[in-house]
Amino acid sequence: MSKGKSTADELQQHLQQLSNAFAVRLQVELPALAQNAERLLHAADPQEQLQHLQSLRDQLHKLAGAAGTFGFSSLGQRARELEQEADQWLETLQQEQQSLQDFSHSLQQLALQQFQAERGQEAATRVVKPPRPNSSARRIYILEDQLAIGENMRLTLNNFGYHAEHFSHIADLDHALQQQLPDALIVDVNLPDESLTGLEYAASLQQRLDEPLPLLVITTQDDFATYLEAVRVGAMGFFTKPVDIPQLENRLERCFAQQQGEPYxxxxxxxxxxxxxxxxxxxxxxxxxxxxxxxxxxxxxxxxxxxxxxxxxxxxxxxxxxxxxxxxxxxxxxxxxxxxxxxxxxxxxxxxxxxxxxxxxxxxxxxxxxxxxxxxxxxxxxxxxxxxxxxxRDSLTGLLKHADIKEQAAVELERAQRSGKPASVAMLDIDFFKKVNDSYGHAAGDNVIRALANLLRQRLRRIDSLGRYGGEEFLVVLPDCPPDQALRILDEIRQRFADLHFIADGQQFSVTLSAGIASTDDAPASADDLLDKADRALYTAKHGGRNQVR
Amino acid sequence: MSELQRILHVEDDPSIQAVAKLALEAVGGFQVLSCSSGQDALDQLQGFAPDFILLDVMMPDMDGPQTLAQIARLIDINQVPVAFMTAKVQPAEIAHYRSLGARDVIIKPFDPMQLAAQVRQIWSLAHE
Structure with missing residues (x-):
């Protein structure tokens, strides 16, 4: 298997040839680099400066990567150092541009406001940033030129417990972005009235941000080129119209779960x-x-x-x-x-x-x-x-499985008996679920189940436990929560669930749920007894006409 | 277990392309197909059926991570490991590239005499 000395020599010769070729290339590239540096110095405006810096940085990066391989180690080293300097310059310039824009925006805002003389001490108070409403809810911005679609999406996402805002125009969205950044952005690709497509806008926005925003894309074109463009601007989801909003919500949920991934x-x-x-x-x-x-x-x-x-x-x-x-x-x-x-x-x-x-x-x-x-x-x-x-965890919903949620009920019952603070449990069941499966298929049924799971996750507190009890049956354990409060919470969830619109085969449909509540106040003998009481309340709700909480 | 024979190398810089091809073929005895862009690589991918893919990170049009995302839609990257080549290597970046599905990162500049061994090591780790 040993290679002859001649082969090794040949290899060395080849390498030497490549190295020589690289040296020839350098005779062109290094002067070009110097020329670019000259252009940077004479750039007319900051935008042009940024452009030259970027191309210089890329050239240096290439050089840093290549030179060492051909034996030009010290050149590679120096290129690397200069590349890092270029990076720092780019960052500084971009920040300056951003601050200058912010500053100019503040000035414009100032001109728009109407001022009156203020009395006494208050004259000196500083301008306070608008408070973030409902700070626990995740903020989602939607860019959609079709009003009906955008508003429907906003309302549905709000039902899921998000704080969604809808914008019909890029200018309005830009304005909102300067006030506050969202946790995620949804853009429509086709914006006939704008000079940019949704994706072009998203691309320019992502570049302006320190950290890219989770981005979902909606479109009527599901061709490869659009997919590719979406991937390039960092989209995490791609949905064709009519958009199945619960499915979109499910993707949002996954984006956020990924972000929060704890370190190993x-x-x-x-x-x-x-x-x-x-x-x-x-x-x-x-x-x-x-x-x-x-x-x-x-x-x-x-x-x-x-x-x-x-x-x-x-x-x-x-x-x-x-x-x-x-x-x-x-x-x-x-x-x-x-x-x-x-x-x-x-x-x-x-x-x-x-x-x-x-x-x-x-x-x-x-x-x-x-x-x-x-x-x-x-x-x-x-x-x-x-x-x-x-x-x-249940594979469809990510919620606890039957045995684990049951155990959680037992744990909370015990805690409630010790502390004297009442806990409640609620058994939920989707009404006429079999009909959903039969009319729209099992994929649509799975979608409904996932939507309810996500809705529950959004609406309930961190300390509450959620489990998928059976096929379309869920169990919720609410520590430190008296039954009347549990009833209020679950009834709100019931209403929001009924308001969701699902789409399957181009058809829109809604689904309702029934729920039964039991509390540790009812002096249950055991966890099984507690769950039994909730089950009976659920039965009453079903027989009372469904779409209700008992 | 399959053997490592065919390597797809995606790199827009012709000098690097040439030296990597030489290093992998002459030192490692592999068969190398060089592509100058991500799109080129996607076009050649299924015809060439590589055992291993080496991807430059910074390329015009479609960069390394974007190319990887497209590759992963076409073939099983658990079977055909993908490694990035880049001059930028912070541990966080390595972890990031790995989270995209890359097996490892080969640092530029690389030593032509060592490249084949590096590739072989990554490949065997992936097929352990």
Missing amino acids: RVLIIDDDRELASRFSLILRGANMLVEMLHEPADIFARMRSFNPEVVLLDVSMPDCTGPELAQIIRMNDDWLRVPIVYLSAETDINRQMNALIKAGDDFVTKPISDNALVAAVFSRAQRARLLSNALS
Whole structure:
């Protein structure tokens, strides 16, 4: 298999040729760079300045990436430094432009206001920013030139508990954006009265922002080119008209859930403190939470307090070996879901196998590159979390499953009996759900179930628990909530649910729900008894004509 | 397990394209198809059926992440690992690229004599 010396020489020759070609290229590129720098100095306006800076930055970036490969290391190094400087300049200029625009806008606002002389001390009070209404609700801006569609979307999203605002014109949206940024933006692609398409506008907006906004796109054109353009401006969802709003809402929910993704928790057990700190630094750099354990005897306490999603374990430690420790962890069923990865200098495959047979899931061999370490841990943590969620959460709605929500009811009953603060439970059932499935298909039925799940999540408090109890049946547990309050909350949810419009096969339809409430005030004998009472109340609601809360 | 033979390399800079092709073919013994743009890569993707894809991050028109998103719609990137090549490497960026579906990031400038080994390592990690 050994390659002859001549082949190696040939390779070196080829490389040398490429390097020579690159040197020729430099004779053109470096003067071009200097010319661009000259243009930057003589730019007529800030906009032109920004353009030149951007192209300089890109040229430097290319040079920084390429030069070293062809042996021009110091040139590459210098290009890299200058690229970073260009980046800083770009940022400063953009900020200045933004502040100048804000300033000019404030001046225009000032001219529009009507002033009267103020009396006494108040004369000196500063201008107060408008308060953010209903600060807990997520703010959604909708750009849609068709009034009926935009307003319908706004009302429906508000029903879901968002704070949605609709704008028919880019100018109005721009104005609102200067007052306050939303948590997400929905734009229509086709805006016949504007000079820009919705996507072009979104692209320019995203560039102006420090952090891009979650963006959903609605359109009548579902061709590949439009999809591609949407992806390029960072759209997270794409919907064709007529828009199925509950489905759009579901996508919004997912965008926000992704944003809030908690960092992965990693426990490193290694007696070599220096190495453990190094690994910890690398993983923290990749936005993970890391704790280190140097004393194997503390493993139980640490597993319980930190609840890691991945354990990185040194194979050879003085007091107790990695495989022994892994077996100890595996004796506790609570931690079965946590992947155990051995860190070891061990390259002897047989000994690795032996360690894996005892316990543990994988091997990472030291020394390991930073990238490979992050990759190894990230992929395992991601899988572990997905698995853990899949096991305890309903796959369609993301709510708790039957057994888990029932247990939550028992926990809250016990807490209510201890604290004397009443808790309520509500059993909800979608009316005539079978008809939805039969008339519009199961996909539409799933959509209805998901919409109710999202509505409940939006309208209820953080401390409330939600579960999918059966097919179209939901159970809600409301701690510290007397029955009359529970009735009010659930009745509001009932109304909002009835107001949602679903679309399937181009047909619009609505669905209602019935609910039954029971409270710990009714002195239930057990959690089962409590749920039984709620079930009976639900039965009464169904027989009272449905679309009601009892 | 399949073998690593065919590599699709997407890079708009012709010099880098040439040196990477040489490095991967002469040192690694791989078969390399070089593409000059994301669209070019998408057009060639299914005909060439690569075992591994190397993507430059900064390209005009369609950049690396956009190209990756399109690639992932056409083929299973768990089977055909994709790695980015870039000069910008903050740990947070690496994590970001990985969250887009890339297996790893190869830092520019790269050493032509080491590139094949780097690619092979990423590929075998992906197929463990």
